[in-house]
Amino acid sequence: MKEINMLWQLYWAFLRIGGLTFGGGLTMLPMLKYELVEKKNWITEEELVDCYAIGQCTPGIIAVNTATFVGYKKKGVAGGIFSTLGMVTPSLVIITLVAACLENFMDNVWLQHALMGVRGIVCALMLNTVITLARKSLVDGFCCVVCGIVLLICLLTDVPTILIVVISAICGIIFEKIVHSQKFEQKKSAVCEDAAISGDPQRGDEA
Amino acid sequence: MITTALELFWEFFKIGLFAVGGGPATLPFLMDLTNAKPWYTMEQLTNMIAISESTPGPLGLNMSTYAGFQTLGFFGGLVSSFGLVLPSVVIIILIARFLDNFSQNPYVRAAFYGIRPAVTALIGAAVFGLCRVSLFTEADGVLKPEVGSMIIAVVVFGLLQVKCLKKLHPALWFLLGAGIGIILRL
Numbered sequence: 001m002k003e004i005n006m007l008w009q010l011y012w013a014f015l016r017i018g019g020l021t022f023g024g025g026l027t028m029l030p031m032l033k034y035e036l037v038e039k040k041n042w043i044t045e046e047e048l049v050d051c052y053a054i055g056q057c058t059p060g061i062i063a064v065n066t067a068t069f070v071g072y073k074k075k076g077v078a079g080g081i082f083s084t085l086g087m088v089t090p091s092l093v094i095i096t097l098v099a100a101c102l103e104n105f106m107d108n109v110w111l112q113h114a115l116m117g118v119r120g121i122v123c124a125l126m127l128n129t130v131i132t133l134a135r136k137s138l139v140d141g142f143c144c145v146v147c148g149i150v151l152l153i154c155l156l157t158d159v160p161t162i163l164i165v166v167i168s169a170i171c172g173i174i175f176e177k178i179v180h181s182q183k184f185e186q187k188k189s190a191v192c193e194d195a196a197i198s199g200d201p202q203r204g205d206e207a
Numbered sequence: 208m209i210t211t212a213l214e215l216f217w218e219f220f221k222i223g224l225f226a227v228g229g230g231p232a233t234l235p236f237l238m239d240l241t242n243a244k245p246w247y248t249m250e251q252l253t254n255m256i257a258i259s260e261s262t263p264g265p266l267g268l269n270m271s272t273y274a275g276f277q278t279l280g281f282f283g284g285l286v287s288s289f290g291l292v293l294p295s296v297v298i299i300i301l302i303a304r305f306l307d308n309f310s311q312n313p314y315v316r317a318a319f320y321g322i323r324p325a326v327t328a329l330i331g332a333a334v335f336g337l338c339r340v341s342l343f344t345e346a347d348g349v350l351k352p353e354v355g356s357m358i359i360a361v362v363v364f365g366l367l368q369v370k371c372l373k374k375l376h377p378a379l380w381f382l383l384g385a386g387i388g389i390i391l392r393l
Contacts, residue, residue, distance in 0.1 A: 018264050022376065028265070053310040054302060057319060060295030062229035063265040068299040080300050088288055091264035095272040096281050098258055110389055117388020118257045119341040120359030121380045126256065126334045127360075128367045129231055133330060137323040147324035147331075154235075154332030161235045162225045164325055172321020173314060 006075055007082045013040060014067045014086030019094075021063075028063050032070075042074055063087060142175055211279055212286050218244065219271050219290035227319075228326045230266030235333040237270060246278040249340040256337075261378035267291065355393040359384060 013035050021031045029052065036042050043051070051073070055065035064087055071083025105111050138144050146168060153159050218240060226232040234256075241249050255277075259269035268288060275287030302309045309315060342357045343350040363380060366372050387393075 020263055022261070022263050022378075050310070054299070056229075057310045057315055058295070058298050058302065059225055059227045060223045060229075060298070061226075061233075061265045061267040061291065064268065064292050064295045065299050068296050069303055072300050072303045077300055080296060080303075084292055084296055087265070088268060088292060091262075091268040091272050092284055092288055094262050094264065095258070095269050096276055096284055098262060099273055099276040099284075102254070102258070113388045113392050114385035115254060115257075115388065116353075116356060116393035117359060117384040117386070117391075118381050119253050119384075120356035121363055121384035122253050122256050123334075123338045123341050123356070123360040124363035124367060125260070125377055125380060126231075126234075126337060127364055130327070130331045130334050133231070133327045137327045142320070143324035146321060147328045150325045150328035151331055154329060155335065161239055161329060162221065164329060165225050165227060165322060168321040168325030169318040170321070172319065173317040176313075176317035176320055 003075070007078055009040070010071050010074060010079055011082045011086040014071070014083045015089050017067075018063070018087040019090035028066070032066065036070060043070060047073070146171065208279065212282065214244070215246075215275055215278060215283055215287045216290040219275070219287040220293060222267075222271070223291040224294040226267065227322050230270075231330050232326050233267040233270055234337075235329040237274065238333045238336055240274070247274055249337070251277060253337065253341055257381050261376075261381050353393075355388075355391055359387060 017028065017031050017035055021028045032052075033045065033048060037045050037048055048070075051066050051069045052062075054069055055062045058065050064084055067083040067087040068080040072080035075082070102111075134147070138147055150164055150168065153164065222233055222236040226236055237252060237255075238249075240246060241252060247255070255270055255273045258273060259266050262269060268291065271287045271291040272284040275283035275285070277283070279286070306312070338360070339350075341353075342360060343352055345351070363384070
């Protein structure tokens with residue numbers, strides 16, 4: 001009984017976190033801290049930061065990764081699954097409702113005017129996200145070269161995105177391990193902690 | 208329908224497995240899908256971003272649910288979200304079980320040293336494509352600028368560089384854009 005109770009608690013805690021934070025990624029950290037550390041006392045703040053670092057260094061949605069990790073630490077595989085389900089539920093319900101409404105009114109002239117106006121805003125916000133990201137991730141010459149080459153490849157050819165991610169990871173390892181293995185030790189701290197690409201274009205640069 | 212569902216699952220499974228860096232990192236993959244699959248258009252993708260940004264929940268998850276919904280309704284949203292989340296759950300449980308200090312591992316750090324700038328460029332290229340579709344209309348192979356949207360984009364981008372406006376919630380900007388769109392009948 002107690003086991004099941006704990007799984008429900010995990011589900012509800014992550015449902016609240018998912019349903020009350022906009023944007024995901026870094027914006028979720030204060031909410032995670034409030035729910036998991038201060039309210040429930042499930043993990044310490046240091047553990048949360050560790051979970052978060054892992055969430056950023058693994059593929060997939062950062063918030064989902066963090067939820068799975070905390071759930072697993074608390075209650076094993078079932079805990080990981082319940083936490084993830086909790087995180088997914090609000091998105092699924094809210095987006096389905098919004099999308100269903102929007103589809104029904106798509107022929108409406110006013111809605112079309114409104115969406116045309118929104119389009120320019122999307123461009124501005126996304127452009128701002130990219131610039132914030134570039135400021136954070138282009139820390140040295142190697143990063144700038146990689147960024148430039150990938151940008152050219154993307155704009156001029158149709159190389160699959162997956163291939164680019166895999167090759168860039170291999171390049172990172174080769175460059176670090178062979179070309180300047182001495183310098184690597186000093187720079188150690190910089191790479192993973194802030195590896196997150198924030199899910200939020202507005203507040204991403206606060207980190 | 209089953210084939211489409213399986214395809215949805217598979218495509219989003221791949222995104223979940225390779226989109227490193229969360230929300231915006233899913234954008235280049237979603238953009239690839241507009242060319243490869245008949246599921247949604249670039250215009251719908253733009254709407255999708257606006258909706259995902261102004262509703263609660265992680266951006267990537269919202270985008271996958273919306274894309275799935277466009278294709279197969281509620282069931283589609285369920286399938287694509289499941290596909291997106293599955294690799295995360297498996298990978299994280301494996302790491303939590305077998306690897307200590309994963310994020311401190313020098314190989315992981317070195318891989319991220321290469322991945323971060325590449326992902327920045329991928330997102331940059333995706334946003335370039337997004338702007339081209341949103342701010343221009345293509346007629347007979349000639350790009351014609353959409354003056355209204357373009358002015359909105361430039362002005363708002365300028366305003367976003369002002370410190371106190373940076374923290375405004377994206378939903379407020381979208382409301383503003385929608386209002387201007389209605390008033391000017393864009």
